[in-house]
Amino acid sequence: MEEVKLHGNCFSPFSCRVTWALKLKGIPFENIEEDLSNKSPLLLQYNPVNKQIPVLVHVGKPICESMIILEYIEETWPQNPLLPTDPFERVVARFWIKFAEEMGPTMWMMFRTSGEEQEKFKKESLEMLKTIEEMALGVGDHEKKFFGGDQISLVDLAFGAHAHWLLEVIEKVVGVKLLEDHKFPRLHAWIQNFKQVPVINQNLPDSDQMVLTFKRNRERLLASS
Amino acid sequence: MEEVKLHGNCFSPFSCRVTWALKLKGIPFENIEEDLSNKSPLLLQYNPVNKQIPVLVHVGKPICESMIILEYIEETWPQNPLLPTDPFERVVARFWIKFAEEMGPTMWMMFRTSGEEQEKFKKESLEMLKTIEEMALGVGDHEKKFFGGDQISLVDLAFGAHAHWLLEVIEKVVGVKLLEDHKFPRLHAWIQNFKQVPVINQNLPDSDQMVLTFKRNRERLLASS
Numbered sequence: 352m353e354e355v356k357l358h359g360n361c362f363s364p365f366s367c368r369v370t371w372a373l374k375l376k377g378i379p380f381e382n383i384e385e386d387l388s389n390k391s392p393l394l395l396q397y398n399p400v401n402k403q404i405p406v407l408v409h410v411g412k413p414i415c416e417s418m419i420i421l422e423y424i425e426e427t428w429p430q431n432p433l434l435p436t437d438p439f440e441r442v443v444a445r446f447w448i449k450f451a452e453e454m455g456p457t458m459w460m461m462f463r464t465s466g467e468e469q470e471k472f473k474k475e476s477l478e479m480l481k482t483i484e485e486m487a488l489g490v491g492d493h494e495k496k497f498f499g500g501d502q503i504s505l506v507d508l509a510f511g512a513h514a515h516w517l518l519e520v521i522e523k524v525v526g527v528k529l530l531e532d533h534k535f536p537r538l539h540a541w542i543q544n545f546k547q548v549p550v551i552n553q554n555l556p557d558s559d560q561m562v563l564t565f566k567r568n569r570e571r572l573l574a575s576s
Numbered sequence: 577m578e579e580v581k582l583h584g585n586c587f588s589p590f591s592c593r594v595t596w597a598l599k600l601k602g603i604p605f606e607n608i609e610e611d612l613s614n615k616s617p618l619l620l621q622y623n624p625v626n627k628q629i630p631v632l633v634h635v636g637k638p639i640c641e642s643m644i645i646l647e648y649i650e651e652t653w654p655q656n657p658l659l660p661t662d663p664f665e666r667v668v669a670r671f672w673i674k675f676a677e678e679m680g681p682t683m684w685m686m687f688r689t690s691g692e693e694q695e696k697f698k699k700e701s702l703e704m705l706k707t708i709e710e711m712a713l714g715v716g717d718h719e720k721k722f723f724g725g726d727q728i729s730l731v732d733l734a735f736g737a738h739a740h741w742l743l744e745v746i747e748k749v750v751g752v753k754l755l756e757d758h759k760f761p762r763l764h765a766w767i768q769n770f771k772q773v774p775v776i777n778q779n780l781p782d783s784d785q786m787v788l789t790f791k792r793n794r795e796r797l798l799a800s801s
Contacts, residue, residue, distance in 0.1 A: 399711065400671075400675070400707055400711060412664050414664075414667045415671060416670075416671060416674055419667060419670045419671060419674065422670065423663060423666075423667050426663055426666070427663055438648060438651055438652055439637050439639075441648075441651070442639045442644060442648050445641075445644045445647065446625075446640060446641060446644060449641055449644065450625070482625055486624065486625060
């Protein structure tokens with residue numbers, strides 16, 4: 352019996368990436384909800400460097416950092432593959448995963464700032480979204496359902512962590528609508544395709560509660576800065 | 577006949593990572609030196625998103641981003657392995673590679689700043705170096721020759737790109753000595769071990785020329801800011 356435990360938090364996009372991957376693979380696991388303002392001693396022992404969720408514990412060994420956990424899941428449970436087998440296609444997938452990882456912090460800065468500074472991050476974020484629209488989700492007339500083609504992959508899980516949280520939080524909490532539909536038809540279609548996958552759909556935090564939580568966080572952040 | 581070409585620049589740490597990996601594997605390749613102020617049309621065609629070196633071209637297909645190239649090299653040419661085969665040890669290697677990737681930009685900021693702002697980045701960098709000293713290069717009495725143990729691995733290549741450039745550039749160009757030997761005995765020993773590996777030793781840019789180049793870059797940067 353393989354023991355799989357996930358130390359996570361249901362509002363964290365990074366935590367959800369791991370839940371999605373495990374469920375897409377059909378791996379049973381125990382979910383351990385961490386209180387982020389009072390993390391468990393076990394979590395701090397498992398991730399002494401970053402002290403962050405998510406941490407996956409497999410047969411007693413901890414694995415940290417959401418995208419590293421996803422690569423581990425893919426290597427350990429090969430069923431329902433989430434990365435292509437062709438080495439060159441794997442490279443392309445990893446390129447966009449890295450892009451997603453770098454895009455996240457830029458977009459989050461819109462949430463932490465206001466005024467002129469926020470405008471700068473908005474501009475940078477729009478550039479990045481344009482790159483995804485034009486270069487990752489199809490070129491010319493070609494359109495793709497998911498980043499890798501017809502099947503959901505780790506690239507979708509990487510971007511999915513931004514799609515639900517960032518775009519919705521930024522629109523409803525910060526008041527900036529980034530994804531005007533006519534400018535980003537492919538991204539718009541991708542978000543719909545992504546959220547229609549049952550495992551994703553059934554494992555997203557409640558939108559209203561999420562917006563409320565982030566609204567409170569932003570007020571606290573702006574008041575203290 | 578497999579055709580392997582590397583679009584790089586001999587002063588770039590990211591480019592050297594790829595040269596080291598190819599030479600450690602014994603893969604013959606053609607080196608195409610790029611002028612970074614006048615990049616070749618081929619490079620821009622191969623890496624339209626970031627327009628950066630290094631780009632590895634294998635049987636006509638381009639691979640971008642130094643650490644993604646290194647993972648590709650490891651998957652494509654399994655001889656002289658540069659990642660452990662044990663899945664959990666792979667996770668640990670990838671964790672420190674990610675750490676190296678995140679440490680780089682913080683340390684480079686010391687090069688781009690001065691005064692109080694520089695002091696902030698120095699403090700952050702020292703925290704990161706302390707984490708490596710205490711948690712990546714051995715715990716308690718245990719000391720390791722390389723990050724993974726007795727053999728050089730992708731983790732060493734990831735950190736090596738910072739060791740030669742950053743520490744030397746920051747000491748000689750910026751005038752900040754980060755690695756006081758008595759505080760960082762393991763890191764100090766690791767740098768010596770790393771530079772003694774023949775492939776590394778024979779493929780490092782000339783130190784004086786490097787310092788001169790970066791000195792000029794820093795003067796330009798500070799003058800324009």
